[in-house]
Amino acid sequence: MLDAAAALFCTVGFTSTSTRAIADAAGVRQASIYHHFAGKDAILLELLLGTVRPSLDLADALVAGAEPAAARLWALAHADVGLLSAGPVNLGVLYVLPEVAGEQFAEFHALRSRLRARYSELASAASDDADDRGELVLGLVESVILRRRDTPDLDVAAVQDAVADGVLRLVGCTPTEVAAARTLPVSLGV
Amino acid sequence: MLDAAAALFCTVGFTSTSTRAIADAAGVRQASIYHHFAGKDAILLELLLGTVRPSLDLADALVAGAEPAAARLWALAHADVGLLSAGPVNLGVLYVLPEVAGEQFAEFHALRSRLRARYSELASAASDDADDRGELVLGLVESVILRRRDTPDLDVAAVQDAVADGVLRLVGCTPTEVAAARTLPVSLGV
């Protein structure tokens, strides 16, 4: 049911997807949706939480790590790009839906805020500059959402490397520092 | 009518906005919409084209410019962040709507493809590296869409500078080169 909804929300759109369409794709009757979810909003919330929670768990672990900050930031960006690029559908597009601005999705926004804070912490630790570049860095990572939309068949591994390297350049690392961070194994990374 | 639709599409959502809601906001009757537009899709297309055309015009002009590539890239990123941040509503969110993937919006996608190509040209010219970093650069620029969504009251001028600087770091410019590119006036820039 969640899988069916995810596929429809990401291709047809959230509001364009009727509860009947979800039910048909999931092989149940329309009314059965309401036994499991309060409504379409609840389905969307569950999908959103499912995408941000793994990122936040990893970010929490990496922030507490002992490796050089640049290496941890590289690992986080690399993993998040992987999460956003993986899966049969581009769930990231759901972040941007105007409908998601509503109060019903406060829990999702709270988690995403925490993820943003983790990026800021790592970016500051890895940067020589005083500016907070966490926003820029998260922006570059999440730009794979639009990128995947434009080019559905991305070379995921290549994009992961390119974005993670770009993140380090963005916070001010020199090419030498970037190369060092990539080769350094981060125990908790992916 | 377009303004009313823009505001509703960006806040309520595209499919959630009925032709009646647009008409009410514009102060006309629901049926009158159909005298000016074939339907809601046509309104959305017009809005999308209106956001990408100014960017593309400037990009075309800058690609043909004679200033150092880094300065031209900085100016383009700066201006595009301004365009995406300006205006009463965050029109950029419309780019990501699943509904926009359809064939009806081919003209928009064609223009956006050309803009992407311009970014690639400038990024290659400004970079010492062989990789095409145009995608990363455009991604960083467009990340202001999500950023504006999370923080509606951005300091536009500060974000413009921060993103444009970030773009140059992304293509491999040193801090000295970045500083040089910012101070150099680009005749066609904004």
Place this chain on the structure above:
DNA sequence: ATTATCTATAGATCTATAGATAATGC
């Protein structure tokens, strides 16, 4: 004459609930 707007409406949805029936777990 042309363009813009209006009223009224056909026809097609869509959400969410009520109430019945089947399946499952203790």
Place this chain on the structure above:
DNA sequence: ATTATCTATAGATCTATAGATAATGC
């Protein structure tokens, strides 16, 4: 006994068209 599913439907939309009326341009 509880959980999951079903059928049927009320009530509320929503889009797009037909046809009438007003405003505008030559």
